[in-house]
Amino acid sequence: MSHVSGYEGTTAGDGGGKYFPPPPDLVSNHGGQPPPALRDWNIPAISEDEAKEAFIQYAASKCCYSQNPAREMLFEDLQSFNTYRYRLETFTESRSTAWKSEPYNGEGVDSYLCGVPPLPWDIRMEIPDMFRDHIKRTKVPHTSSVKGCQTCGCSGRRPCSECHGLSRKECWVCNGRGVRLSDKKCTTCSGTGSSICNSCSGLGTKACPDCKGRGQLLSFIELQVEWQNNIFEYLVDQRTGFPTELFKEVNGKKLFVNEEYMVHPVISFPQSDINKASRNAVEQHMTQFGSTTRILRQRQTIELIFLTKVEYEWHGKSYSYFVYGNEHNVYAEDYPKKCCCTII
Template sequence: MAEGRQVNCGPVFQNYGTVVQVPVPSTVGPLTPFLAGMGSLPGYEGIGIQDQARKHFPLPPNLVPIQGDQPCLQQTDWKIPAISEDDAKEAFVQYASSKCCYSKAPAIEMSLQDLQTFNTYRYRLETFTESRSAVWKAEPYNGGVVDSFLHGVAPLPWDVVTSVPPMFKDYTIKLKVPHTSAVKACPTCGTCGRCPCQKCKGGSKQQCWACNGKGYRINDETCSRCTGTGTDMCKDCSGMGTKECPDCKGRGQLLVFIELIIEWKNNISKHVSDPNIGFPTKLFDEVNGVKLFEDEQLMVTPVLGFPDHVIMKASRDAVEGHRFQFGSTRRILRQRQTIELILLSKVEYEWHGHSHSYYVYGNERKVYAKDYPKTCCCTII
């Protein structure tokens, strides 16, 4: 960051428990032409007005992280757990019990023929990044000191200092950029604080609802509501013909400023090895695995020495991909990569002379059985 330019105007995250956000009201009303005429400030040229048109600021060269030259330490003692036959049977019984239309008999009476355990791994890379963007905003001016250019030079987008929230969690804050505020006459009401009522077009009257503007009702009786005039006091403006200006809230003046949006995002890439045994790997998203490896630092390097070459390739592709994708557009604050062993066992069994199979997966010992041998149709009355 440029020396002497850092300005701390952000919120404080107390104990990283409750995150306190500085509230910034959103722009209301048709202020686009007005804000479009605002001049540009150094470092904020070309910023938009609406949130969807905000300008994103590239990362300064001095904030681009430098990759270390130390490779991820090679690990050779990989402890691979397995499930026992008793655990596999118990999981099947619990599975059958959870289904209202399944008989528990096959799970209890089955004869286990074979139990195969597969080494199925899930690699996960998390890259915690920060990005900054800005838009012009306006809010009613309620008096008080205006932090204009007279108080100093506006800090550049990446020179505004704020506390970082807990790592690896998405969060967004919006801040007023110091020394960018100005008080302007409200263009919607012309500083008077009130606008013509859209319901009565400023006439303070509207069609009588009781007689639909006719002045009379059934049997040609004079409408008692409007006494024959066919009009009634406008309810929207209480007969005044004007309403409070929706943009300045009756103040007649607006405080315009540049709003800085700081977004922290946890970007995740993951890869699950597929044993190609007919098990739908999408079910792995529902379960946890046994953590075999974890590496967390500013910039991680690809995993080496893992027994599954597919996982090592996934690590290399993810690390290089995140560095290419976020290295120049967002600030990388931290990276974390993990490898989990997801328990996956295929159980083949026999019941009443027929062969069947099911799968047990995850730490939760969930069961996937495509064809359960004994089900019934339940009718709920």
């Protein structure tokens, strides 16, 4: 490939290619701003009425569950095991280049004669919606040139892969014998044992797949700009015996949302594990993305995920269940009244 100043190391290939780190003036830093001030965190809790209504709805959703236990139960204890989910989103931009080619159709060529190619980070690209993955590709100005297609030797034609350039193929009816099982002449190939190749219409060649029959290629450097939302997530494990994978199904109540060019770690949350997770997340993302990509925006959130263990009595026996998430989903491992039924 041609040598282009500022794009040394760019090779031919699909996808990314050679990555270029952002120049020093685009590398992110905190700028010396103070961390968020101490604030009053309001931690709500679920009520008995809400817990009971959720249990009734849960029983109603199960075809084999009687609603009687949910409606007739007597509360023994209501224990709040609310947990917290911390998430840091770092929205980054990275740039890479690769040599690409396409069939040349006689259009104007934006070559080095038209100007000096701009550097990868000097090319202006409109930033899409924040915190959403996106990829854009564009030709780097003044890097185009016309070259002969090496695949077909500039002829625009390649031997047919079906008949291997012979123009004819073995007859599929008689398998090249010229006669059928009854020893009668094959009418499909007129006894010749072969027929004209339908793939190339008997020409023996087909249009070159690379240059589409043109014989020439337009080569250029393609810039790929990738915007990626990188997520760090941490969930406080309250060790209640509740299967924590179920938390992925539900949303939480947002207690804290902090969106800035660069965020500072949370330091004043009453749950120390969250403060530690925030500090680790900010440091990890700065190390991972601070010098290799351009950080455009960060957002950190803390969600309260409702988790309440309900202990109740029904017909003189004790049972329990969990209510979790904004949706008040229910997890009950030992529901007391189920029936065995078969759906036909």
